[in-house]
Amino acid sequence: AYAGVWFRGDVRLAANPAVAAASQVNGVERQIPALLLLAPGQMREHNWAPRKWDLLRRHLDHFVVDAAQHGVALTIRVINSWAEAPAAVVQFAQTHGLTEVHVNAEYPVDEQRRDQAAEQGLAEQQIIMRYHHGSVVVPPRLTTGSGGMYQKFTPFARAWRAEVAAVGVPRVPSLPQRSPVTVADIPPIDYPRQDSSAWVVGEAAVRQLLADYVAQQVERYAAERDYPGLESTSRLSPYWELGILSPWQATQELAQWSPHFPAALEQGADVWLNELIWREFYLHLMWHVPRLSYGKAFLEHTDRMRWRHAPDEFAAWCRGETGYPIVDAGMRQLATEGWMHNRVRMIVASFLVKDLLIDWRWGERFFMQHLIDGSFAANNGGWQWSASTGTDAVPYFRVFNPTLQSEKFDPEGHYIRKWIPELATCPSKVIHTPAAWLQAHGRSDYPPPMVNHKLARERFLAAFKEL
Numbered sequence: 001a002y003a004g005v006w007f008r009g010d011v012r013l014a015a016n017p018a019v020a021a022a023s024q025v026n027g028v029e030r031q032i033p034a035l036l037l038l039a040p041g042q043m044r045e046h047n048w049a050p051r052k053w054d055l056l057r058r059h060l061d062h063f064v065v066d067a068a069q070h071g072v073a074l075t076i077r078v079i080n081s082w083a084e085a086p087a088a089v090v091q092f093a094q095t096h097g098l099t100e101v102h103v104n105a106e107y108p109v110d111e112q113r114r115d116q117a118a119e120q121g122l123a124e125q126q127i128i129m130r131y132h133h134g135s136v137v138v139p140p141r142l143t144t145g146s147g148g149m150y151q152k153f154t155p156f157a158r159a160w161r162a163e164v165a166a167v168g169v170p171r172v173p174s175l176p177q178r179s180p181v182t183v184a185d186i187p188p189i190d191y192p193r194q195d196s197s198a199w200v201v202g203e204a205a206v207r208q209l210l211a212d213y214v215a216q217q218v219e220r221y222a223a224e225r226d227y228p229g230l231e232s233t234s235r236l237s238p239y240w241e242l243g244i245l246s247p248w249q250a251t252q253e254l255a256q257w258s259p260h261f262p263a264a265l266e267q268g269a270d271v272w273l274n275e276l277i278w279r280e281f282y283l284h285l286m287w288h289v290p291r292l293s294y295g296k297a298f299l300e301h302t303d304r305m306r307w308r309h310a311p312d313e314f315a316a317w318c319r320g321e322t323g324y325p326i327v328d329a330g331m332r333q334l335a336t337e338g339w340m341h342n343r344v345r346m347i348v349a350s351f352l353v354k355d356l357l358i359d360w361r362w363g364e365r366f367f368m369q370h371l372i373d374g375s376f377a378a379n380n381g382g383w384q385w386s387a388s389t390g391t392d393a394v395p396y397f398r399v400f401n402p403t404l405q406s407e408k409f410d411p412e413g414h415y416i417r418k419w420i421p422e423l424a425t426c427p428s429k430v431i432h433t434p435a436a437w438l439q440a441h442g443r444s445d446y447p448p449p450m451v452n453h454k455l456a457r458e459r460f461l462a463a464f465k466e467l
């Protein structure tokens with residue numbers, strides 16, 4: 001047997017079961033042939049943010065060197081879309097005389113289709129495609145007692161924890177030393193890039209970020225995570241999304257500090273673990289509910305909603321000019337950093353859908369086009385949660401009041417002032433509703449609220465009730 005690896009959203013060598021398995025099959029005497037396909041047409045179709053591509057591209061500079069040093073003989077090829085992937089994979093396997101190709105499974109429909117086609121193409125040449133689940137701690141096989149899928153997060157999380165308690169934290173041995181091979185060329189692709197240099201790249205450096213976060217900061221997570229001004233979340237989201245990190249490594253790190261993992265965790269770590277389980281819950285939904293991959297709502301009746309066609313209002317939301325400071329601060333953080341704090345993601349999403357009555361899919365697409373951590377599953381899940389169209393979503397009658405959210409989670413306005421320079425000198429007590437203060441100072445550089453929240457809320461509730 002001779003095994004190769006097809007890298008996709010798992011551009012790392014450590015905690016990568018596909019790489020570990022191929023390494024074991026080949027033994028240390030033989031190198032590990034590997035393939036990575038860049039598909040700019042597919043990236044365009046999937047709305048990859050230019051900043052996300054820049055992050056991956058910068059990471060690849062490190063990855064090709066790490067791979068070569070570990071005897072992983074990587075080829076990077078450019079194709080247009082996934083339709084060309086099966087042929088490219090078969091050709092790669094034949095060129096190297098492989099008998100098996102190892103991959104980490106991906107869960108949205110387009111990727112499943114691509115993999116089925118590749119698997120079939122390989123099988124026709126008597127080559128086996130072997131799947132691993134290195135991008136999740138618990139594979140989406142988890143089912144309820146009666147064999148169905150979990151539709152609600154809480155029972156899913158309980159089952160997830162029980163599974164990890166029973167089988168342990170997943171790990172694979174680190175790669176043995178092999179003779180180094182030539183460093184792969186990274187071919188250019190036709191895709192825009194936007195500066196991601198604020199984000200560290202390279203597997204070792206990113207792994208260190210994770211270790212430091214768990215050692216030094218996670219204990220404050222439960223108390224501080226909802227305050228965007230405190231910057232106390234991990235900011236590791238792009239790394240799980242691109243597969244530079246595996247969530248396996250997060251559980252390993254947490255387990256190291258906590259002998260009874262996943263039970264009896266200190267509160268900060270426990271709440272943080274829950275967020276990682278949310279990530280897996282949304283991947284589990286993608287796997288079990290194909291219509292989510294086709295832009296459909298989980299709660300099908302909500303697709304009858306008559307959303308407003310309001311491109312100008314949508315554009316004002318995109319630019320961060322709604323007149324609601326917390327909403328605008330979030331949208332400007334997104335434009336500037338390609339990232340937004342989770343609490344603010346929920347606030348801006350709720351505002352678009354419930355205050356402006358604009359289709360959540362518009363917001364979902366705009367987020368994908370700009371997020372450095374853009375994840376089809378988590379983004380879709382987050383939007384459907386906020387729009388009350390998802391499973392286990394916020395109930396439709398709970399409409400976030402952007403002003404109250406702002407007063408509660410950014411009480412002194414630190415976050416608002418950071419992202420809205422027009423409000424830099426605005427006193428804290430009026431920063432959440434600055435219109436009168438701005439007017440009194442003869443200022444027109446920041447807009448008044450574009451809707452009256454109370455009326456907008458009633459409009460949304462009436463529209464939703466009709467369904």
Ligand code: FAD
Nearest residue numbers: 233234235236237275276279342345374375378379382383
């Ligand atoms: P931390 O708070 O440190 O959490 C640790 C990890 O848990 C994150 O890195 C992430 O992988 C995962 N996680 C945390 N919260 C969630 C959540 N609510 N759902 C799923 N996973 C979670 N997350 C993305 O990774 N990509 C997206 O495209 C994305 N789009 C979103 C859109 C909306 C409308 C909303 C409300 C949320 C979205 N999220 C998305 C979830 C969440 O906002 C981000 O994961 C989080 O802000 C990332 O910051 P962090 O790494 O500091 O997270």
